[in-house]
Every structure is written in structure tokens, then in C-alpha cells.
Amino acid sequence: MTEHRIFTTSVASVYPHYVAKAERKGRTKAEVDEILRWLTGYDQPQLEARLAAGTDFRAFFAEAPRLNPARAEIKGVVCGVRVEEVAEPLMREIRYLDKLVDELARGKLMEKILRG
Template sequence: MTEHRIFTTSFASVYPHYVAKAEKKGRSKAEVDQIVRWLTGFSQDELDRQLARQTDFRTFFAEAPDPHSARSEIKGVVCGVRVEEVADPLMREIRRLDKLVDELAKGKAMEKILRG
């Protein structure tokens, strides 16, 4: 079986879509960055470096310094897929990020998005 092409897609090429989705609903780039930092443990400087390096999703998540322990609480459906049932660990991380951005765009409070 061949791997999904999103694994080798650069995070930087998808990131503007996350930001656009959030901004279209009145949220901000800073909030998207906060979600990414919460999920991965990257600092803002580290996140900016990942974007500048055009890191692919596989490397992006592999280099995440401190994936949040509460990320397993991210549940629900995004893109027609139940996040907690995704078998591939990397795809599950990508879907978790998709779900968080989706919650942001739907107006959910940041403290609930960040499972606080």
C-alpha cells in the first residue's frame, strides 16, 4: 500500500489554508498559531522555522518537541472521518490538527479547543 501524499506535502503549503479558514470566520492567524503550538509543543520561533523550511507533515510532527498529552481528547468527525478511529498515527495527528482548526472556525472558545 502506498502512503498518503499528505505525509510528504509541506506543512507550509497547507498552513495558509488553515489561516484562511479561521480568518474567514473572524478568527486570527495568532489563534491558529496558538493551536499548532499547543498541539506540537513548538515555540513561535520554532513554528516559523518549520514554515520557512517547508517541512513536510511527516517531519513536522516527528520534530514536534512536546506533543500535548491532552491531544488524545480530540474527538469527533472532520472531513467525514472520526478522528479517534484513524489507525495511522501520523494521519491521526494531521486529523487532530484539522479538527482543532475546524473548531476554531466554528467559533468554539479557545479554552475549550485547547482542552483546558
């Protein structure tokens, strides 16, 4: 999938995959939502409205109330790519989200996932 297609993909179309990945490992939808809120600054009603509206990744991150500055601490490999080396800013934001969901699914403590 090209970067452009990813950017114009709705977050709502990928969100069930994030939730399913977490739930397969005994984690919850609420924890996925907590990660999304921590990363973007959306509150729960705002997050749900974005999902319901079919907001694409470009708008989801561009219009986020407050991208968490601690997200720069997210390091590691997602899909064979080091997150911290992703040059394209929007793709890096998407990879940060992917990495946090991966950490959740691997059983990492929420405090550690949220860089607390």
C-alpha cells in the same frame, strides 16, 4: 490524495488554508499558531522556522518538541472520518490539527479548543 502524498506535503503549503479558514470566520492567524504550538510544543520561532523550511507533515510531527498528551481528548468527525478511529498515527496527528482548526472556525472558545 493518498496518505503518502499528505505526509510529504509541506505544512507551509497547507498553513495558509488553515489561516484563511479561521479568518473567514473572524478568527486570527495568531489563534491558528496557538493551536499549532499547543499541539506540538513548538515555540513561535520554531514554528515559523518549520514553515519557512518547508517541513513536511511527517517531519513536523516526528520532530515536534512535545506532542500534547491532551490531544487524545480530541474527538469528532473531520472529512467524514472519526478522528479517534484513525489507525495510522501520523494521519491521526494531521486530523487532530484539522479538527482543532475546524473548532476554531466554528467559533468555539480557545480554552475549549485547547482542552483547558
